[in-house]
Amino acid sequence: MSRCLQGKHILLGLTGGIACYKSAELVRLLVREGADVHVLMTPAAQQFLTPLTLQSLSGNSVATDLFSLSEELHVGHIRLADLADAYLIAPATADVVAKLAHGNADDVVTTVALATRAPLLVAPSMNVNMYEHPAVQENLERLARRGVRVIPAAEGELACGWHGKGRLAEPPVLLAEVERAVTPPVFAGERIVVTAGPTREFLDPVRFLTNRSSGKMGFALAAAAWRRGAEVMLVSGPVSLPTPHGVARRNVVSAAEMYEAVADEFSRATMLVMCAAVADYRPAVCQPTKVKKQSKGWTLELQPTIDILASLKPQKGNRFVVGFAAETDQVEEFGREKLERKGLDLVVANDVSRPEAGMEADMNAAILLDRFGGRIELPLMNKADLAEAILDRIAELRQRTA
Numbered sequence: 109m110s111r112c113l114q115g116k117h118i119l120l121g122l123t124g125g126i127a128c129y130k131s132a133e134l135v136r137l138l139v140r141e142g143a144d145v146h147v148l149m150t151p152a153a154q155q156f157l158t159p160l161t162l163q164s165l166s167g168n169s170v171a172t173d174l175f176s177l178s179e180e181l182h183v184g185h186i187r188l189a190d191l192a193d194a195y196l197i198a199p200a201t202a203d204v205v206a207k208l209a210h211g212n213a214d215d216v217v218t219t220v221a222l223a224t225r226a227p228l229l230v231a232p233s234m235n236v237n238m239y240e241h242p243a244v245q246e247n248l249e250r251l252a253r254r255g256v257r258v259i260p261a262a263e264g265e266l267a268c269g270w271h272g273k274g275r276l277a278e279p280p281v282l283l284a285e286v287e288r289a290v291t292p293p294v295f296a297g298e299r300i301v302v303t304a305g306p307t308r309e310f311l312d313p314v315r316f317l318t319n320r321s322s323g324k325m326g327f328a329l330a331a332a333a334w335r336r337g338a339e340v341m342l343v344s345g346p347v348s349l350p351t352p353h354g355v356a357r358r359n360v361v362s363a364a365e366m367y368e369a370v371a372d373e374f375s376r377a378t379m380l381v382m383c384a385a386v387a388d389y390r391p392a393v394c395q396p397t398k399v400k401k402q403s404k405g406w407t408l409e410l411q412p413t414i415d416i417l418a419s420l421k422p423q424k425g426n427r428f429v430v431g432f433a434a435e436t437d438q439v440e441e442f443g444r445e446k447l448e449r450k451g452l453d454l455v456v457a458n459d460v461s462r463p464e465a466g467m468e469a470d471m472n473a474a475i476l477l478d479r480f481g482g483r484i485e486l487p488l489m490n491k492a493d494l495a496e497a498i499l500d501r502i503a504e505l506r507q508r509t510a
């Protein structure tokens with residue numbers, strides 16, 4: 109996880125729906141990420157969860173009443189509104205969506221929505237027929253046009269017995285949205301292609317050549333780039349990781365398929381971050397049926413795959429292109445050589461011979477070498493933090509190239 113919520117003041121407004129229980133889980137997640145969480149509840153929300161539950165989880169008193177002498181004495185609703193770095197209303201009922209769309213302010217949740225200048229996020233939750241009703245959809249569109257981030261309801265079983273769209277987005281999705289809302293959108297307008305994971309080069313229908321890449325670094329980069337406002341396309345080899353919220357994904361298997369997908373996406377991209385561990389060789393022939401065991405050995409003939417980065421060099425234009433250099437020795441020398449040969453703006457060189465770092469591990473260290481002669485050494489850290497540090501550097505260098 110990123111550290112973007114450390115010390116941030118997050119307001120969470122609850123309105124009357126059964127999905128309030130998910131918001132309790134969200135408070136826990138926000139607190140775990142270091143946020144200072146202040147919960148606001150309408151009277152209807154208090155029918156589903158008690159303020160005491162949310163006070164215990166958040167560690168802050170819960171605002172329930174505009175006119176409570178004691179609440180207004182401690183942290184008044186205007187002070188709450190001023191304090192906020194982001195304000196999420198989840199679950200938002202059809203009634204509250206309508207009130208927000210029209211600027212009504214008859215309880216603490218809607219009043220603070222008008223009073224705050226912080227980014228406002230609204231996560232609706234209701235019965236499918238209500239959600240699809242033109243009145244609700246028009247109200248949501250009105251909010252979105254006004255710059256409110258509307259987090260669409262998810263599809264599935266609804267507490268009312270119906271199946272369809274109307275479920276409150278899951279807590280990890282709400283968390284990712286809040287993280288994005290408090291992150292400066294330095295990559296707004298960028299369309300970034302990130303590649304991740306290994307490729308597989310088949311010998312026959314059941315056997316293949318591959319490498320140890322887990323995809324963790326590329327997935328962390330994709331999530332962090334989305335948080336910073338980019339539109340992100342993740343081109344992934346076979347890995348067992350969930351797609352980060354907000355990120356589009358294309359799955360590929362072989363180096364040839366990865367080339368096809370990246371070349372296609374590259375034409376629409378403004379940046380490419382080539383984190384995948386693409387196979388350099390593939391078997392000269394892939395047998396159509398499973399090769400039977402024989403007493404004599406099996407000598408494989410391998411042929412080179414296409415070098416994706418090198419092949420895109422002539423079309424680079426003013427796109428920002430980042431390569432990775434996974435090395436076991438002479439890390440910096442080989443990294444610099446790849447920077448030149450592949451026409452990159454930045455290379456992330458890392459030593460994959462260290463047992464605690466690199467492929468498969470949760471941690472990594474790297475040296476960032478750029479085409480302006482810059483060199484930054486990033487010590488061992490978890491891959492999420494490393495992704496943030498790499499993107500910080502890309503954002504700095506991007507200003508010189510855009």
Ligand code: CTP
Binds near residue numbers: 363413416417431
């Ligand atoms: N790469 C690529 N196409 C390939 C192989 C690698 O685009 N067929 C990219 C990788 O995604 C990475 C960079 O090139 O961003 C360097 O990959 P690496 O495997 O370290 O270098 P190679 O060029 O394969 O050279 P070598 O194996 O000799 O180190």
